[in-house]
Amino acid sequence: MTVASLVGFARAVREAGVPADAHRVQAMLDAVDTLGLDDLYWAGRLTLCAEPDDLPVYDRVFASYFGPKRRHQPMPTTPRLPSMAAPFVGGTPSSEEQGQDDEVVGVSTSRVEILRTRDVTALTARERAEVRRLLALLAPGTATRRSRRRRPASRGEIDPRGTVRAMIRSGGEPTALRRRGRLRRPRRLVLLLDVSGSMTPYADALMRFAHAAVRRRPTGTEVFTLGTRLTRVTRALRHRDPDAAQAAAAAVIPDWHGGTRLADSLKAFLDRWGQRGTARGAVVVVCSDGWERGDPAHLEQQMERLNRLAYRLVWVNPHRGKDGYAPLAGGMAAALPYCDDFVAGHSLGALEELAEVIARA
Structure with missing residues (x-):
């Protein structure tokens, strides 16, 4: 059973009304890692549930998600749950146990902090799965605007x-x-993701960030890919499961890992979508390294058009998070004067910062 399946179960429990936040989900994953899948029922029950009223809801979701035959298992006695799950179990720990718990929680927090700052291209398979899980918990939202309606x-x-x-x-x-x-x-959010060959190492993380945004506001978020042509992938990203959404998006993108024609793709977006209302008053995020095969002056013209329409224009360049980076590429230098914010997108922490920038009024 994959980590994505366990996170999907925790999400189903949370949607059913149990307050299973990110810390409880992490505690469940640690408990399953210690106890094993044979004790999955008890690992989730002891970490995800906060009060007795949560137990029948948890039982119902568990039976629906994994099948009714799996939950009838004896309570484990010999293995010991990781101390990270202790704060969610009833009872008051002793001072000695409290000190041990603080130490272990501190180590776990430090591990997450280190993972948050690492470049996604340097992660191991297990670390990449953890980053994907944390990205699925993001909920990027935009600032609000005054509507014409009154109350x-x-x-x-x-x-x-x-x-x-x-x-x-x-x-x-x-x-x-x-x-x-x-x-x-809330203002509309428009994400324009570069899926050319030079952006291949970061395309997965950026696409999962877009999926989290679409999950939060399905009707208020639009996602397009930029390459040799423009492709709308909003409908594909409306799948609940992140992996299924990734596969659906990859199936409709004809130029994945291909060349880059940013100016032509932006022009196609503005002519067909942007000036008709999609970009008007919206927060527009362009995720690209700025490599442009065509004339940078053409890209500058399209960025000027986009800047006039958007409420806020954000450019995300994964290379900005690297030491010694300077926006010297022709396309990047042409686009930067028309951007309100210029942020990195190379790590989990950088994508969390991007969510804060998007929500800024």
């Missing part, structure tokens, strides 16, 4: 119709003035 509010402009209707209901007697204010809605 009753305690302060704001006077609502004449609402005030008159209130007077009619009270028999024509004067009443307090009704007021209304504008609704606030």
